Amino acid sequence: VETEKWYRRWFNFSYNADDLERALASIPSNQERINFMKSLYENKELKLKFIFVSKWFKESVAESDTNTIVNNFSIIHNVIDNHLFQYVEKDREQRKKVLSIRPYASHKYANDLSVKAILELSRKDYFEELEFSIYGHGPLFNKILEPIRHFKNVSIHNHFLSQEEVAALHKQHGIFLCPTRLDSQGVSMCEAMSSGLVPITNGVSAIPEFVNEQCGYLAGKEDYQGLADAISFLYFHPEEFQKKSLNSSQKIQKQCGVEQILKKEINEIIN
Known part of the structure; x- marks a missing residue:
């Protein structure tokens, strides 16, 4: 920075x-x-x-x-602890459980786009079947999340989490909602992918190096409608959700897993 x-x-x-x-x-x-x-x-x-x-x-x-x-x-990408963030096969019902874990200290994390996407989905007949778990902390937290606090299927948690707590939440959810305006990698997204969550994000900066059509969804710049549409698509296509979940984990573990990254780092040191 x-x-x-x-x-x-x-x-x-x-x-x-x-x-x-x-x-x-x-x-x-x-x-x-x-x-x-x-x-x-x-x-x-x-x-x-x-x-x-x-x-x-x-x-x-x-x-x-x-x-x-x-x-x-x-x-050399940031390493992802695939031993902690292990893949566990997702039940098709977990496509209805959306997780967001983001800082609220900067607009770069685009949490306002998540809020707008949820508001778009609130107009759908099936909205109440969806569950949104939002975790984070920062000076922008209350202001950004105010428009969705009244929804009964949106749970908001104003605190950070340990890695072990994050891994446990990964096992309970199927979608990782992580819009962005600027990311050199997106480590929390990659951790979620390792656990088998399907990433829904924006195709800006470095994100397309880590997410493709086979494992997730890349909305356009500032495109909250695209985020909402991706969640809707997975709601109606459970088999596609399960396929992308497996692809997501396999792709990121091969790209950023402990063994792969350590091998590259050690090679730099000894050569």
Whole structure:
């Protein structure tokens, strides 16, 4: 975050004039950091190698923001503990149980899109058959969730969870609702996928490197209707839900599992 162009986090100041003023005031120091990273990327004497968490971050952030090309690099994703977040076959009824675990400290997590999607679904005849479990914490929590507090099938929990508690919740739910405006990977989404939840998110930034049509749903940028439509589709297609659940776990464990990532990291250290 410290070496991205200041305007990448537009969503954090577009709602508030004071935030915009602070962002504008930070431009000189932001440019200093960008220049520093550019000098490192271009340095040929120090024999540096850069490890990026995703292809998107390398190309669309690091290289784009510094207007340079990084030649000596590897892509190694954040590891997902597939031993903790184990796949357990989902019952078809679990397609009706939607889980959201997100921070509420920034608009980048797009929790407002989740709220809008739930409001869209509330117009459906089958809405009361769905269950939404929302966990999180942060200064935006109460304001964002206020429009859906009155629904009896929406449970709201204003606190963070241990990894063990998260893994237990994964076993109880079938869908992971995790819209986003900016993600270099989406670790909580990947953990849910490892457990077999079907991710419903936005196809922005690095997310398409981890979610595809075979394992989840990628709505467009700012598209809350697409999020709602994906939940509706799974409601009417339980067999598709179970297939995507298995694909979701297999894809992310192969891509980000402990053995795979450790092998790549050890290879970097010894070579």
